[in-house]
Amino acid sequence: MAVLARLDTSSPAAGRGWSDLTIRNVFIIPTIAFLIIFNIFPLLYSLGYSFTEYRVSLGKPPQFIGLANYRDLLSDPGIWSSFTTTAAYVIVSVGGQMIVGFGLALLLNRQFRLKGLVTTLLLLPMMLSPAVVGLFWKLLYDPSWGPVNYALGIGKFEWLSHPVNALFAVALTDIWMWAPFVMLLSLAGLSAVPKHLYEAAAIDRASGLYTFTRITLPLVAPILLIALIFRTMEAFKSFDLPFVMSTASVQTVSIRLYQMAFQGWDTGRASALAYIVLIAVIAITNVYVKYLNKVKER
Amino acid sequence: MARHWIGLLTGAVFALGATAHSAKAAELTIFWAQWDPADYLQELVNEYTKETGTKVTVQTTPWGDFQTKTFAELNAHGDAYDLVVGDSQWLGAASTGGHYVDLTDFVKKNNVLKLMAPATVKYYSEYPGNSGKYWSIPLEGDANGWAYRKDWFEDPTEMANFKAKYGYDLGVPKDYKQLMDIAEFFTRADQNRYGVALYTQTAYDGMAMGVEQTIFTWGGDLGDYGANKVSGILNSDKNIAALEAYRKLYTYTPPNWTQAFFVENNEAFTKGLVAMVMNYFAFFPALANKATNPYADATGYFANPAGPNGDQHAALGGQGISVISYSKNKEEAFKFLEWFIKDDTQKKWAELGGYTCSAAVLSSDEFLKATPYNKAFSDSMQIVKDFWAVPVFADMLFAMNDRLHPYITTGEGSAKEALDALTADWNKSLGNK
Numbered sequence: 001m002a003v004l005a006r007l008d009t010s011s012p013a014a015g016r017g018w019s020d021l022t023i024r025n026v027f028i029i030p031t032i033a034f035l036i037i038f039n040i041f042p043l044l045y046s047l048g049y050s051f052t053e054y055r056v057s058l059g060k061p062p063q064f065i066g067l068a069n070y071r072d073l074l075s076d077p078g079i080w081s082s083f084t085t086t087a088a089y090v091i092v093s094v095g096g097q098m099i100v101g102f103g104l105a106l107l108l109n110r111q112f113r114l115k116g117l118v119t120t121l122l123l124l125p126m127m128l129s130p131a132v133v134g135l136f137w138k139l140l141y142d143p144s145w146g147p148v149n150y151a152l153g154i155g156k157f158e159w160l161s162h163p164v165n166a167l168f169a170v171a172l173t174d175i176w177m178w179a180p181f182v183m184l185l186s187l188a189g190l191s192a193v194p195k196h197l198y199e200a201a202a203i204d205r206a207s208g209l210y211t212f213t214r215i216t217l218p219l220v221a222p223i224l225l226i227a228l229i230f231r232t233m234e235a236f237k238s239f240d241l242p243f244v245m246s247t248a249s250v251q252t253v254s255i256r257l258y259q260m261a262f263q264g265w266d267t268g269r270a271s272a273l274a275y276i277v278l279i280a281v282i283a284i285t286n287v288y289v290k291y292l293n294k295v296k297e298r
Numbered sequence: 299m300a301r302h303w304i305g306l307l308t309g310a311v312f313a314l315g316a317t318a319h320s321a322k323a324a325e326l327t328i329f330w331a332q333w334d335p336a337d338y339l340q341e342l343v344n345e346y347t348k349e350t351g352t353k354v355t356v357q358t359t360p361w362g363d364f365q366t367k368t369f370a371e372l373n374a375h376g377d378a379y380d381l382v383v384g385d386s387q388w389l390g391a392a393s394t395g396g397h398y399v400d401l402t403d404f405v406k407k408n409n410v411l412k413l414m415a416p417a418t419v420k421y422y423s424e425y426p427g428n429s430g431k432y433w434s435i436p437l438e439g440d441a442n443g444w445a446y447r448k449d450w451f452e453d454p455t456e457m458a459n460f461k462a463k464y465g466y467d468l469g470v471p472k473d474y475k476q477l478m479d480i481a482e483f484f485t486r487a488d489q490n491r492y493g494v495a496l497y498t499q500t501a502y503d504g505m506a507m508g509v510e511q512t513i514f515t516w517g518g519d520l521g522d523y524g525a526n527k528v529s530g531i532l533n534s535d536k537n538i539a540a541l542e543a544y545r546k547l548y549t550y551t552p553p554n555w556t557q558a559f560f561v562e563n564n565e566a567f568t569k570g571l572v573a574m575v576m577n578y579f580a581f582f583p584a585l586a587n588k589a590t591n592p593y594a595d596a597t598g599y600f601a602n603p604a605g606p607n608g609d610q611h612a613a614l615g616g617q618g619i620s621v622i623s624y625s626k627n628k629e630e631a632f633k634f635l636e637w638f639i640k641d642d643t644q645k646k647w648a649e650l651g652g653y654t655c656s657a658a659v660l661s662s663d664e665f666l667k668a669t670p671y672n673k674a675f676s677d678s679m680q681i682v683k684d685f686w687a688v689p690v691f692a693d694m695l696f697a698m699n700d701r702l703h704p705y706i707t708t709g710e711g712s713a714k715e716a717l718d719a720l721t722a723d724w725n726k727s728l729g730n731k
Contacts, residue, residue: 056373058689059395078700144569158554165554249557262366263502264692265373265391 050271057265069272079273082253083280085163089171089242089252090235096175097231101182102224106216108183109190119187126180134244137173141245166249170242174235182227189223190216225292229285236281253277325353326630328619329368329379332358335438335580338650339383345646346637352630362501365692372397372622380625381634383437383617387503387695389425390688392620398433399621399628404635405432413639415439418655421684422618427523434618435635436655438580441612441678442497442511442602443671445567445585446470446574449596450484459483473604474515474543477574481550484573493550495566495575498707499559500699506685507613508576509544509702511602514611514683516540521724523686528724533717540605541713545706556707568592578615579678580653582671599671601678614682616653655679690727697723 018026050069052062073079108119125133140146141159149157159169193216201211239254257277261270328343330336336358343354357379359367365385371378372392384392392398401423405411410432411419418436425433450456451468460468464479471477481493497508510520518536521528531537548555552571555562560581567575568584568591577585588594604610619638621631637643644656648665653675659665660676686694701720704710725731 055391055689057369057391057395057397059397078697081700144565158556161554161557163556246557259692259696262370264690264696265369266693 046271047275049268050275052268054268055265056267062268065268069269070276073269073273073276079253079256082251082256085167085250086236086238086252086254089167089238089250090232092168093171093174093178093235093238094228094231096171097179097182098224098228100175100179101227102186102220104179104183105186105190108187122183123180125177128177130177130240131244133173133177134241137169137176138245141169160246160249163249163251166246170245170250173245174238174241177241178231178234182224182231185223185227186220189220193219221295222292225288225295229288229292232288233281233285236284237277324351324630325355326380326627326634327378328354328356328381328383329371330356330358330383330617331361331364333361333580334583335652336383338647338652339437341650342643342647342652343634345643346634349637350633352634354634365502372624375624377622377624377626379622380627380631381619381621383619384434385617386422386614386684387687387691389423389433389618390686390691393425393431393433394689397623399623401432401434401621401635402430404632405435408636408639410435410639413641413657414655415657415660415679417614417680417682418616418618421614421682421687422616422655425687427687434620435639436616437619437638437652438616439653439655439660439675439679440578440580440615440617441675441682442507442576442615443579443582443612443674443678444574444576444600444602445582445671446598446600447567447572447593447596448598449593450573451480451598456483470598470600471603474512474606477603478543478546478550480573481547485550487553490571492552492566492572493574494547495555495558495563495572496544496547496551497559497563497576498548498551498555498703499557499562500703501557501559503685503695504559505703505706506695506698507615509541509698509706510683510685511576511611511613512544512547512605513537513540514613515602515605515609516543517605517607517609520686523688526688526728526730528721528728528730532724533714533721536607537717538713541702541705541717545709545713548706556703564591567597579671579675580615583651583669586670597670599674601674601681611681611683612678614684616655688728693727694724697727 049062051064051066053065053068054060054062104122108115108122138160140148143149143156143158146159148159149155158165160166197215197219198211201215206214237254238252239258242250242252242255243258253273254277257270257273260266260273264270328339330339336356340356343356347353365388368379368382368384368388369391372395389398393400405419405423410423414436418439419432420427422436423432423434425431451470457468460480460483463483466476468480468483471480477494483493484491485493497504499505513520513536516536516539518534518540519531521531551558552566558566560577563575563577564581564584566572570593582599584590585597586594591597602610602612619635621628621635625631638647639656641656641658644654644659648654648656648659648668654660654665660679666673666676685691688694698720701716701723705713705716
């Protein structure tokens with residue numbers, strides 16, 4: 001039987017084949033188109049709106065007003081109050097997630113019976129819908145019949161009515177929900193620490209604290225920082241939990257943005273606030289990333 | 299054979315399409331918030347369907363989402379809804395944005411101004427104020443009123459102690475001084491009893507409704523709605539005194555009463571925590587029901603009392619029904635409105651539990667005696683007054699929440715400072731220099 005020395009380009013088989021470039025384009029172009037239509041275009045469009053006076057509910061065209069929206073927002077005490085509330089929420093929530101998450105990872109970083117089942121159960125909270133979590137924690141916190149007050153024996157303590165209490169209550173729920181995420185990343189980092197370092201430390205009779213601070217923490221720090229970056233970004237933009245649990249008491253900047261955009265329909269101002277939040281998140285993330293790079297170099 | 303099946307299929311598709319098209323033409327969708335009156339309205343409109351064959355569906359969404367969902371549809375010029383039972387505060391934004399059909403001709407032609415209580419047409423339908431332009435028909439009348447514990451008020455020991463302390467008989471308060479005295483008298487933290495439950499919620503308009511009612515009752519105002527003026531009116535001495543009075547009343551509420559609205563206020567009453575509760579009449583059926591209020595038989599109701607200068611007002615609640623500009627069934631919607639304003643329909647609406655605005659029904663003996671709160675409701679509907687209905691009302695509402703809530707709930711700053719700051723905010727929102 002004769003063997004073809006090269007492909008017959010007139011054959012149907014030759015027509016069916018795609019070049020590598022074509023295959024690459026077929027996979028990438030739809031994704032890029034999706035990104036442009038649903039991410040880039042709205043981003044640029046809303047940037048344009050942020051320099052205008054425009055209320056979508058009034059049906060009048062936008063009026064260019066330059067930086068007036070940004071000036072107004074940055075001189076509005078209500079907006080700064082929202083940023084302060086958001087900052088407090090981020091510190092409490094993310095701080096709690098890091099401590100609880102890393103603590104759980106340290107506890108799980110050993111072999112024991114049913115380790116797989118325990119780990120899976122601990123991961124369940126972060127698999128739930130934030131709206132559902134918010135609703136059932138709202139019931140748990142109910143001052144009249146909620147089990148939290150009953151278990152703590154604190155009578156009819158109002159968790160969600162007072163701004164300070166509500167902030168801690170919502171942050172606690174966020175910690176319950178996302179500490180497993182930190183735990184997961186920390187476990188990955190802990191399992192990558194070379195065992196011989198612990199063995200060497202044990203031989204040299206290093207204390208537990210010394211081992212933790214000189215071996216575990218420095219080697220896991222990059223992973224912890226990545227977890228910190230992700231959780232800080234998310235907590236800063238947090239909307240679902242505060243909105244479902246206590247819109248009026250925990251006035252984070254996201255909730256204020258929602259009210260401005262979808263209750264006040266002040267599209268121009270809301271777009272400007274969204275960009276201020278974006279810049280704030282980018283700035284904070286940059287600080288973290290710089291620190292992360294320094295830690296990696298060590 | 300294949301052609302036979304293709305022909306059958308094609309015929310079936312056309313038949314279905316024709317049926318669907320003709321069915322769609324005889325349907326109306328009304329959008330409202332999810333609460334009992336919406337259920338009553340669905341029962342009522344089923345009568346319209348029986349009479350005319352036009353299917354009417356009342357679609358609902360929770361109160362918290364109602365404004366957002368409505369305006370999202372209106373801004374998109376969607377035709378998902380033919381009519382909407384919108385808040386009076388939306389009139390400015392919805393009419394200016396071209397979302398509502400102008401009903402001025404309909405109102406004049408059908409004598410709506412005489413059929414409905416005048417205050418309800420003024421506040422639920424007319425924009426701008428006193429302009430003679432109407433954008434809705436009053437559907438669900440409502441006002442802020444009060445419920446009280448008759449058994450506490452009529453207890454001989456309480457009555458004797460009250461008389462000894464205040465020098466007059468304990469009874470339904472005729473003015474705010476008496477309201478304050480009674481609230482103070484029944485505030486006994488050691489017994490877990492408090493004088494009042496007030497609106498303090500800032501998620502939307504809860505606190506604003508409670509405060510505005512007190513301001514109006516002191517003879518004050520939220521501004522000149524026609525001239526868009528607030529300076530000197532919003533921060534007037536009368537308003538300052540009214541706000542101080544609301545702050546003082548707040549000290550007689552249960553602990554941590556910082557974000558209370560209709561649910562929390564009714565709960566405070568049904569749990570036996572308070573002597574008096576402020577709430578919209580729409581939520582009083584739950585207090586008159588023994589299944590939901592163990593003190594139902596001992597619950598009385600009264601309209602908002604008069605202020606120190608004799609002014610008496612109640613914060614307007616309720617909604618009007620408007621035809622949406624983008625509806626494809628406007629003609630049918632107008633026919634529905636003609637049916638809705640008939641006396642028989644209004645009577646049936648009241649019987650089902652809806653709060654009619656019909657002048658005839660509101661003053662009828664049958665209506666006044668139908669429930670323990672209807673008399674107070676009827677009295678209140680004659681004295682209602684409303685918040686701003688301008689396109690920027692939401693901004694003004696949120697500013698009011700920001701400025702007044704800290705003073706009311708924590709005593710931070712002074713009433714004057716809070717109102718001066720709010721005046722500056724509202725001037726900015728209204729575009730005043």
